Amino acid sequence: MDNSDKAIFDFILIHADNSLILGQRLGEWCGHGPVLEQDIALTNIALDYIGRARLLYQLAAKIENNNRTEDDLAFLRDVMDFKNVLLVEQENVDFAYTIVRQFLLEAFNHPFFNQLINSQNINLSEIAQKSIKETTYHLRWCSEWLIRLGDGTELSHIKVQTAVNNLWTYTQELFKPVESEIEMTKQGICPDLQLIHKIWNETIDRVFLEATLIKPDSVWMQNGGKSGVHSEHLGYILSDLQFMQRAYPGLEW
Amino acid sequence: MNTWPLFEVFIRSKNGLDHKHVGSLHATDAKMAIENARDVYTRRQEGVSIWVVESNLIVSSDPAENESLFDPAQDKIYRHPTFYNLPDELKHM
Numbered sequence: 001m002d003n004s005d006k007a008i009f010d011f012i013l014i015h016a017d018n019s020l021i022l023g024q025r026l027g028e029w030c031g032h033g034p035v036l037e038q039d040i041a042l043t044n045i046a047l048d049y050i051g052r053a054r055l056l057y058q059l060a061a062k063i064e065n066n067n068r069t070e071d072d073l074a075f076l077r078d079v080m081d082f083k084n085v086l087l088v089e090q091e092n093v094d095f096a097y098t099i100v101r102q103f104l105l106e107a108f109n110h111p112f113f114n115q116l117i118n119s120q121n122i123n124l125s126e127i128a129q130k131s132i133k134e135t136t137y138h139l140r141w142c143s144e145w146l147i148r149l150g151d152g153t154e155l156s157h158i159k160v161q162t163a164v165n166n167l168w169t170y171t172q173e174l175f176k177p178v179e180s181e182i183e184m185t186k187q188g189i190c191p192d193l194q195l196i197h198k199i200w201n202e203t204i205d206r207v208f209l210e211a212t213l214i215k216p217d218s219v220w221m222q223n224g225g226k227s228g229v230h231s232e233h234l235g236y237i238l239s240d241l242q243f244m245q246r247a248y249p250g251l252e253w
Numbered sequence: 254m255n256t257w258p259l260f261e262v263f264i265r266s267k268n269g270l271d272h273k274h275v276g277s278l279h280a281t282d283a284k285m286a287i288e289n290a291r292d293v294y295t296r297r298q299e300g301v302s303i304w305v306v307e308s309n310l311i312v313s314s315d316p317a318e319n320e321s322l323f324d325p326a327q328d329k330i331y332r333h334p335t336f337y338n339l340p341d342e343l344k345h346m
Contacts, residue, residue: 035257037278037289044292141288148281 001064008121009063010083010180011190013073014226016056017084020074021234022105023049024241025092034095041141042098048134055127075245079234086225087170089234096159099145100167103207106139108174111199115191124189143207150211157212165216172221175200181226259308260286262293264300272304283307 001009026046033039057070087105092098113135116128149156175197177185184190208215224230244251257279263272275294280286286305295303314322326332 035279037280037293040296041289041292044296137291144285144288148285 001066004183005063007180007183008189009060010178011184012056012060012063012124013083014085014178014180016053016060016073017082018088018105019049019053019056020241021082021084021237022088022102023047023053024237025088025090026098026102028092029098038095045102045138045141048138052127052131052134055130059123059127071245075242079230079238080228082230082234082238083226083228084230084234085170085173086222086231087167087173089225089231089237090167090170091233093163094159096149096156097163097167099142099149100160100163102138103142103146104167104171104204105174106135106142107200107203107207108196109135110139110203111196112191115196119190120188139203146207146213147211150208150213160211161213164213168216169219169222173223173225176223178226257281260290260305261308261311262286262290263304263306264290264294265302265304266300268301272302275299277308280305 023046026042026049029039029042030046031039033042053074054070057073061068061070061073085105087101090097090101110132113128113131117125117132119125119128146160149160151157175193177193181190181193185192204215222231258281259277260280260283261277262275264275265272278286278289278293280289283305287303290303290305294300
């Protein structure tokens with residue numbers, strides 16, 4: 001890969017890894033949802049994410065052109081090679097945390113994929129056109145829940161506000177560009193993250209107002225996921241996710 | 254959760270066809286019922302439109318009255334339009 005290919009490869013991996021890791025996290029709810037209907041809703045969304053991860057890994061593997069497949073990228077890389085944001089690897093904790101984590105990311109994903117449709121890279125544009133439909137529903141689904149829980153009972157309000165307070169520290173990273181994103185924005189391949197940030201803020205303000213939630217004051221912001229510096233959670237996720245390929249290399253379905 | 258009302262779900266499989274009853278689910282209100290129905294009943298491309306209605310709003314016939322309601326139709330086969338000679342040109346009857 002030359003430098004230009006390396007930049008787009010790294011950029012695609014951010015979103016491929018975001019999709020895989022969040023899909024895996026949501027998959028942990030399978031059989032444990034608060035009600036049957038939401039159990040299915042959570043795993044539907046998980047499958048949307050795994051599907052998106054596959055498309056992005058396939059594209060990354062093609063660009064890398066080094067005999068690695070989508071499966072190699074998903075199952076045979078270690079923690080430092082993963083470029084997902086810290087937000088998506090955070091634990092499910094409870095339904096409130098899961099909804100807040102989802103909302104904070106969907107409020108990013110929605111404008112991001114909307115803009116990515118105009119990407120100079122035709123493959124990414126096509127993936128964005130598929131993703132925007134899924135993301136529109138995801139954002140609607142978790143906004144509804146955030147409003148129900150925030151403006152619900154005293155207990156549900158405390159639970160989601162606590163989740164907001166504790167997850168807020170992982171939000172800035174979404175908008176703080178790393179090298180690959182800066183290069184890709186220059187080339188018109190990655191959307192301008194400043195613009196995404198502006199739309200994200202508007203979504204947060206609108207939904208929080210209805211959910212009677214308070215945006216935390218400026219807190220210490222965590223960074224590093226997009227550069228491969230992760231929280232301890234990612235190692236545990238990968239040991240689950242990659243177990244089969246590590247224990248039985250090359251095993252097929 | 255047990256106090257969530259029950260909704261009946263009707264799905265239109267494609268434009269031009271009727272909505273058909275597919276099952277029921279629990280939701281706190283109609284809006285959530287639509288979303289739940291989307292997630293539970295249309296994940297394999299079963300539909301293009303969803304109706305939900307709270308189950309307790311449906312008025313149904315009394316099974317105890319089945320004899321008086323439905324049995325009298327049994328011996329009235331002339332109500333089926335099968336006794337007419339149709340011209341050959343007439344298709345699709």
